[in-house]
Amino acid sequence: MMMLIPRTExxxxxxxxxxxxxxxxxxxxxxxxxxxMGYDPVAAIRTIFWDPLFGPAAxxxxxxxxxxxxxxxxxxxxxxxxFRAGIWNIGAEGQYIIGGICGAAVALAAYPxxxxxxxxxxxxxxxxxxxxxxxIPAMLRNRFGASEILVSLMLVYVAxxxxxxxxxxxxxxxxxxxxxxxxxxxxxxxxxxxxxIAGTGAHWGVFAAALAVLxxxxxxxxxxxxxxxxxxGLAPRAARFAGVRPETLVxxxxxxxxxxxxxxxxxxxxxxxxxxxxxxxxxxxxxxxxVAFLGRLNPVGILLAGLLLALTYIGGELAQLxxxxxxxxxxxxxxxxxxxxxxxxxxxxxxITRGVPA
Amino acid sequence: MGFPRYQNNDLTxxxxxxxxxxxxxERIGKSYPGVRANDDxxxxxxxxxxxxxxxxxxxxxxxxxxxxxxxxxxxxxxxFLMGQPHHPADPRAxxxxxxxxxxxxxxxxxxxxxxxxxALGMENPPPRRTLSDRITQVSHEFGLPLNPAxxxxxxxxxxxxxxxxxxxxxxxxxxxxxxxxxxxLTPQEAELLFATLRKLAGQGTAILYISHKLExxxxxxxxxxxxxxxxxxxxxxxxxxxxxxxxxxMVGGQMREIDRSGRVAGDVLLQMENVSAPAPxxxxxxxxxISLAVRSGEILGIGGVAGNGxxxxxxxxxxxxxTRPGSVTLEGRDLSQAGPEARRLAGLLAAPEDRLGHAxxxxxxxxxxxxxxxxxxxxxxxNGMIDHRAARAFAEEVIKGYDVRTPGPGTAARxxxxxxxxxxxxxxxxxxxxxxxxxxxxxxxxDAGAAAAVRQSLLDLARAGAGVIVISQDLDELMELSDRFCxxxxxxxxxPRPTEGLTLDEIGLMLGGAHGMAEAQI
Ligand SMILES: Nc1ncnc2c1ncn2[C@@H]1O[C@H](COP(=O)(O)OP(=O)(O)OP(=O)(O)O)[C@@H](O)[C@H]1O
Ligand SMILES: [Mg+2]
Numbered sequence: 001m002m003m004l005i006p007r008t009e010x011x012x013x014x015x016x017x018x019x020x021x022x023x024x025x026x027x028x029x030x031x032x033x034x035x036x037m038g039y040d041p042v043a044a045i046r047t048i049f050w051d052p053l054f055g056p057a058a059x060x061x062x063x064x065x066x067x068x069x070x071x072x073x074x075x076x077x078x079x080x081x082x083f084r085a086g087i088w089n090i091g092a093e094g095q096y097i098i099g100g101i102c103g104a105a106v107a108l109a110a111y112p113x114x115x116x117x118x119x120x121x122x123x124x125x126x127x128x129x130x131x132x133x134x135x136i137p138a139m140l141r142n143r144f145g146a147s148e149i150l151v152s153l154m155l156v157y158v159a160x161x162x163x164x165x166x167x168x169x170x171x172x173x174x175x176x177x178x179x180x181x182x183x184x185x186x187x188x189x190x191x192x193x194x195x196x197i198a199g200t201g202a203h204w205g206v207f208a209a210a211l212a213v214l215x216x217x218x219x220x221x222x223x224x225x226x227x228x229x230x231x232x233g234l235a236p237r238a239a240r241f242a243g244v245r246p247e248t249l250v251x252x253x254x255x256x257x258x259x260x261x262x263x264x265x266x267x268x269x270x271x272x273x274x275x276x277x278x279x280x281x282x283x284x285x286x287x288x289x290x291v292a293f294l295g296r297l298n299p300v301g302i303l304l305a306g307l308l309l310a311l312t313y314i315g316g317e318l319a320q321l322x323x324x325x326x327x328x329x330x331x332x333x334x335x336x337x338x339x340x341x342x343x344x345x346x347x348x349x350x351x352i353t354r355g356v357p358a
Numbered sequence: 359m360g361f362p363r364y365q366n367n368d369l370t371x372x373x374x375x376x377x378x379x380x381x382x383x384e385r386i387g388k389s390y391p392g393v394r395a396n397d398d399x400x401x402x403x404x405x406x407x408x409x410x411x412x413x414x415x416x417x418x419x420x421x422x423x424x425x426x427x428x429x430x431x432x433x434x435x436x437x438f439l440m441g442q443p444h445h446p447a448d449p450r451a452x453x454x455x456x457x458x459x460x461x462x463x464x465x466x467x468x469x470x471x472x473x474x475x476x477a478l479g480m481e482n483p484p485p486r487r488t489l490s491d492r493i494t495q496v497s498h499e500f501g502l503p504l505n506p507a508x509x510x511x512x513x514x515x516x517x518x519x520x521x522x523x524x525x526x527x528x529x530x531x532x533x534x535x536x537x538x539x540x541x542x543l544t545p546q547e548a549e550l551l552f553a554t555l556r557k558l559a560g561q562g563t564a565i566l567y568i569s570h571k572l573e574x575x576x577x578x579x580x581x582x583x584x585x586x587x588x589x590x591x592x593x594x595x596x597x598x599x600x601x602x603x604x605x606x607x608m609v610g611g612q613m614r615e616i617d618r619s620g621r622v623a624g625d626v627l628l629q630m631e632n633v634s635a636p637a638p639x640x641x642x643x644x645x646x647x648i649s650l651a652v653r654s655g656e657i658l659g660i661g662g663v664a665g666n667g668x669x670x671x672x673x674x675x676x677x678x679x680x681t682r683p684g685s686v687t688l689e690g691r692d693l694s695q696a697g698p699e700a701r702r703l704a705g706l707l708a709a710p711e712d713r714l715g716h717a718x719x720x721x722x723x724x725x726x727x728x729x730x731x732x733x734x735x736x737x738x739x740x741n742g743m744i745d746h747r748a749a750r751a752f753a754e755e756v757i758k759g760y761d762v763r764t765p766g767p768g769t770a771a772r773x774x775x776x777x778x779x780x781x782x783x784x785x786x787x788x789x790x791x792x793x794x795x796x797x798x799x800x801x802x803x804x805d806a807g808a809a810a811a812v813r814q815s816l817l818d819l820a821r822a823g824a825g826v827i828v829i830s831q832d833l834d835e836l837m838e839l840s841d842r843f844c845x846x847x848x849x850x851x852x853x854p855r856p857t858e859g860l861t862l863d864e865i866g867l868m869l870g871g872a873h874g875m876a877e878a879q880i
Contacts (some may be wrong), residue, residue, distance in 0.1 A: 224739045227729055235719040240678050241710060242730045243699035351448075 014348040019294050019301070022340035023308065029340075030333055039323060047323055048315030048333070061314050063201030067272050068310035070206040071096070071264035073302055075288035077212040078257030080297040081220065085229040086236070087253040091137065091152025092261040093285025094159035095130035099262020100269035101166050102129030104182055104276045107191035108171055111183065118190040122266055123204075130262015131255050133159065138254040142247040148254065156285070164278035171276050181277040185270045193271035205267025209306075212260060217299040229253065261285060283331075287313075290338045309334065380405050380564035381426065381444070381457075381533050386435035388421055388588075390773065392765025395421040397588040399435070403533065403564040408555055410575045410596060411568045413585035414608050414805040415777025416763035419568045422585070423535045426566075427459045428452035440532060450481065458526035459535040466510045466518055468640075473506035476525045496527050500554045511640055514665060516547030523554065534558065535566045538776070538803055540574060552578045570777070570805050572601035584608055605806040616814055616838060620821045623841065624654030627825040628706065628794040633685045635674055643667040645674060646849045652794055652825035657816065659840025659857065660829045662869060667849040668798055668829050669711065675796040675827070676708035677701040688794060703734050705793030709783055711802060711829075713776070717783040720772035724764065725753045727771050728786055735790045752789075760785035761811065776803040781812060788815050795819060796827040801835060813839055833865060845869045 027049070031041035052061040075092045082089050089095075103126030110118050137151035166172075171182040185191045193203050220226035232239035232249055240246070264284060269276055291309050295301030316330030379402035388396040395418045403409045411419045424430040426437065428446030437444040439455050446452035449459075466475050473490050477483035484492070490506040497504040502520045510518060519539060526534055534555075540548045555565055555578070569575055575582060576596045584591040584607050591607060599607075629651045637644040645667050652658050662668065673679045674686070677698040686694040688706050696704065710716045718727045728749050733739040738749045753767035760781040764774055771779055784800050800816065801809035816839060820826050829846070830836050836843060842854040845868040852868050 222743055224729070224733060224742050224744055227726070227744060231719050231722070231730065234721050235715045237712075237716045238719045238730060241676060241698060241708075241716055242733075243677070243697050243702075245697065 015296060018344040018348060019296065019305070019341060021344050022294070022337055025340040025344075026333060026336045029336055033332070034325070039325065044319055044323060044325060047319040048329075049311060052311055052314040052318055055318075057318070059199075061318060063195070063199055064314045065307065065310050066201040066206045067203070068313045069306045070203070070209045071268055071284045072288050072291050072309055073209040073306035074205065074212050074264040074267075075257075075261045075285055076291035076295065076302045076306060077209070077216045077299065078260030079288055080292040080295070080299075080302060081216060081226075081229060082253035082257050083233075083292055083297050084220070085232045085249055085253050087250055088149045089134060089137070089152050089254055089257045090149050090289065091134070091154075091156045091159075091285070092257060092288055093281050093283065094152070094156035095133045095258040095261035096265040096268075096285045097156075097159040097163050097281045098133040099126040099130035099259075099265030100273075100280055101163060101171070101265075101276055102126055102262070103266030104185060104269045105166075105171060107185055107188065107270065108182060110190070111188060114190045116190075119193070119270075122191060122270060123263065126262045126266025126269075127259040128262065130265060131259040133262070134254040134258020135251065138251045141250055148250070152254075156281070160281055163276060163280045166276055167278040167280070173275075182275045184274045186274040191270055193267050203267065203271045205264060205271060208263055208267065213299045213303050220299070225252070261288075287334055290334055290341075294337065294341055309337075312337075378405065379403060379438070380440060381566070382438040383422075383426075384436045384438070386422070386425065386432050386437065388418075388425060388430065388433050392769070394588050396425070396432070399585070399588070399590050401583045401590055401593065403566055404581075405562045405564055406559045407581060408559050408565045408567055408579045410579040410582040411566060411585065412572075412575065412582050412604060412608055415781070415803075415808055416775040417585040417608070417805075418588040419585055420537055420775060421588075423459065423537055423566060423568065426452065426533070427457055427535060453481075453529060453531075456530075456532035457535065458529055458531035458533070459537070460519065460522045460526060460539055461537055466521060468509070468511040470510060471506065472504060472508055472510065472513075472521050475510060475521060476506075476528065479525050480528070492528060493524060497524055500524075500527065500557055501550065502554055514547075514663075516543050516550075519543065519547075519551070523551075527558070531563060533564045533566065535568075537568045538570070539567075540569060540571060548574065570803065570809070572596075572604050572806060576601060576604070586610060601806070608805065609807045616810060616817065618817055618838075621655045621817070621841075623656045624823065626651045627654050627689055628652045628827075629687045630674075631685050631687075633674055633681045635670060635679055635681055638670065638673075638679070643670055643849045645670050648674075648849075648851045650827075650844070650851060650854070652827055654823050654825055655820050656842070657820050657826045657828060657840045658854065659836035659843045660827065660846050660851070661833060661836050661843060661865065662831070662846035664711075664799075664831055666846050668846060670849070671846065671851075672708055672710050672796055672798045672829060675706065676710070677706075698731075699734055702731060702790075702792075707731070707735075707787045707790060707792035707795045709787045709795070709797045709800065711798035713779045713783050713802075714772065718771040718779060721770055723753075723768050723770055724757065724762075724774075724782060725750045725767045727782070728753045728756070732786060732790055756782055756785040756789055759789060760815070761808065777805055777808060780804050781808055784812050784815070788819055791822075792819070792824055794825040794827070796829070798829040799831065800828060801830075801832070809835075833862065843868075 027045055031045050034044040035041040052058065075096065079089055079092055103122040106122045106125040107118060133155060136155060137148040140146040140151050141148045167180045167182065173181060173183045193205065196202055228239055228242060228244045229249065231242060232244055273280060287309055291302055291305045295305035312330055312333050316333065319325040319329060320327055382402040384400050386396055386399040399422060413419050421430060425432045428449045428451055444455060446455060473486060473493060476493060477489055483489060493504065493506040502524060504520050504524060540551065543551065559565055567579060579596050581593060582596045583593045586608060594607065596604060631649050633645060633648045635645040643666060648671065650658065674681055677696055681694050683694050684692055688704055691704060693701050693704055693706060714720045719730065729738055729744060732752060736752050738745050738752060750767050756762065757764060757767060762778050762782045764778060780803055784797065787795055801812050804812060816826050816828065828836065828839055837857060840857045843857045843860060844854040845852040847869060
């Protein structure tokens with residue numbers, strides 16, 4: 001029988017080493033997988049991890065990096081705060097969708113008027129939508145002790161149905177020749193979230209993400225609220241003794257991560273996506289969970305992890321185009337990354353020994 | 359060695375003992391960042407011997423036994439078990455070699471039965487039926503009655519410890535290690551424990567015993583090895599020395615007398631009126647109609663066996679649990695609806711018993727741990743922003759004022775020895791100059807010298823005009839400190855009696871009778 005024995009002494013160097021080891025292991029395993037499938041492993045890995053930045057088509061794909069990393073980092077920053085406190089919001093994808101819908105709805109209600117306040121109002125509505133969607137699991141947990149993991153996850157599927165309903169119903173573009181989907185906000189100047197610096201891919205959402213990294217860093221390392229969040233994650237009774245009310249903390253963490261996911265949603269809806277369709281949710285909310293863990297729930301780590309996972313998105317698409325790799329490659333890579341990270345983490349905290357068979 | 363007075367005839371006996379010893383350590387050393395926890399430690403434990411390890415807080419006792427049990431690896435030196443080299447890589451290896459250990463903190467699952475818990479700790483558990491029979495058999499053999507089918511949640515602290523001991527006995531250990539086992543036991547339970555240890559020693563098992571209760575060691579141990587600052591100071595026959603002499607050997611100086619003078623009882627500061635609270639969990643105790651009053655300059659002692667509502671009473675005082683409006687007032691101000699932070703700002707402070715995980719966050723540094731309770735009162739937090747420098751300065755102040763042995767305020771709480779963390783936790787509250795301070799087991803695991811210092815600081819606090827509530831299992835401590843005494847039994851508090859002139863018999867009656875009295879009132 002295999003047994004896990006806690007290690008007596010663990011080193012802090014592993015904290016930084018494990019994410020790097022996980023990335024390397026993912027590349028190696030991914031390469032093996034490609035070789036088995038009959039692709040050139042070296043070329044495939046290069047296409048995914050190198051070419052998007054430095055390859056022949058890099059000038060096209062490089063701006064995509066920030067476009068993809070922005071929402072990932074924005075969402076992961078919020079998730080990490082809850083994860084530190086042991087509050088597991090798994091449903092950021094749903095909050096992202098609802099945030100996008102709420103923000104877009106404000107824009108579409110004002111269409112075609114041009115107002116200076118429209119874009120700020122959309123952002124507020126997006127944040128509010130994500131916050132409200134996240135308050136459902138918060139309230140159910142505080143009231144009835146329902147698991148926020150399950151409730152927030154289930155609400156993703158509800159949000160996807162809402163998106164479909166919106167795309168086919170209330171938000172459908174009246175001039176869209178019957179096609180599902182809202183008007184394209186990119187063609188509505190007051191409501192659009194354009195690329196701000198040409199050739200970088202940086203739109204308002206990218207700046208919001210940078211701000212979120214900075215703000216969460218201040219919160220977690222300088223503010224008493226962040227201190228209480230860390231305390232609650234490590235020793236809940238001590239946090240209570242300090243004066244933290246668990247209900248307040250649940251509402252704060254879920255609300256904040258929901259609001260940030262909602263923000264990511266509206267920046268996406270008004271920018272790169274341009275409209276609400278039935279497939280508006282594109283998995284950022286789930287990938288952000290990987291980003292948060294890969295970044296060690298640390299703001300700077302999240303920044304780096306967000307860029308890396310953005311790279312796998314772009315590289316995966318590129319490999320699909322140039323090498324005809326299957327479309328699932330990206331998900332497989334992201335899944336492997338999380339798997340290896342958790343695996344290496346386990347091995348740094350435990351040793352595996354063989355028990356004597358009974 | 360610089361300690362000739364207490365060195366007994368080890369040198370002549372040495373060669374002899376080296377051959378027959380169950381366990382022998384030779385020049386063991388272990389360093390942690392900034393501390394030499396064990397330095398050149400050599401000693402031997404003979405078969406059938408109850409061998410005490412003595413030393414003040416942070417002397418390195420726990421570190422030493424953790425090395426024997428395979429939890430920590432020595433940096434240098436050698437260990438021998440039954441003459442064989444002993445270098446366990448983990449506790450499994452140590453157990454296989456014949457070492458068993460009972461920890462101060464129980465590692466039992468509340469929801470499981472006695473037998474299930476014991477099976478979980480075994481490498482190859484026998485079938486459930488056989489195991490239950492073995493448990494019953496061993497528990498009778500050693501006079502430790504225990505029903506294998508009972509759930510842990512329903513057991514008292516003493517009974518839980520029996521489970522741990524029987525778990526050890528089932529492995530027929532050659533060496534049994536006990537790290538501060540009696541701190542949670544009633545005097546009767548402690549007696550029972552020693553009877554068991556005696557029986558076990560009679561069968562040739564060696565016992566290594568750590569405790570700060572010197573009287574207990576004098577009464578029951580055959581030999582004592584004294585550690586100071588990680589080094590062996592010598593060994594002594596505890597029966598041949600007074601507790602005072604033993605303490606002096608540990609500290610290398612004289613213990614100071616407690617000064618109770620200069621206190622005057624003033625106005626009532628804190629009042630609790632008919633406070634009831636439901637049990638917080640299945641194992642908790644409900645508080646039933648508790649009333650008390652604490653005056654300025656006064657120490658109110660609350661005695662009773664742990665598990666009778668002590669923790670619950672403290673959380674009602676600290677504000678972790680809120681009670682009926684008007685039921686808790688400080689200087690006439692209703693605090694019953696105020697949370698912990700608001701109570702602290704008003705001047706009502708508390709120090710819970712469980713230092714790792716309740717009074718302190720184990721993984722936080724001492725600096726961060728000051729923020730847990732002193733953020734507002736010591737202005738370590740302004741507009742929500744933490745003033746790390748101020749927090750560090752306050753941590754340093756506490757470390758200095760309470761002689762906390764640690765490399766510095768950046769050390770994680772879990773890296774402190776038990777007694778040193780306890781001193782830090784008490785110091786953190788006392789140094790905030792509370793109006794009323796409630797403490798639970800203030801000297802749990804604290805060595806005799808430091809315990810005297812902690813008690814003195816509570817007396818000084820009262821002298822300066824504060825009111826102090828001391829909840830404790832240690833009757834001597836309560837007699838030494840308190841002006842009035844009451845007993846807590848099954849969530850009910852007896853009427854207070856002046857401590858002066860109270861005999862131990864009367865106290866025993868209060869402890870046992872409080873229950874009966876209250877029940878008659880309903
Ligand atoms: N994991 C650790 N990391 C760093 N330092 C440690 C660690 N464990 C113990 N120490 C240090 O080693 C020294 C000895 O600690 P130890 O726990 O052995 O003392 P002790 O004699 O058991 O004291 P007490 O009576 O208070 O329990 C102390 O200075 C302590 O701070
Ligand atoms: Mg110890």
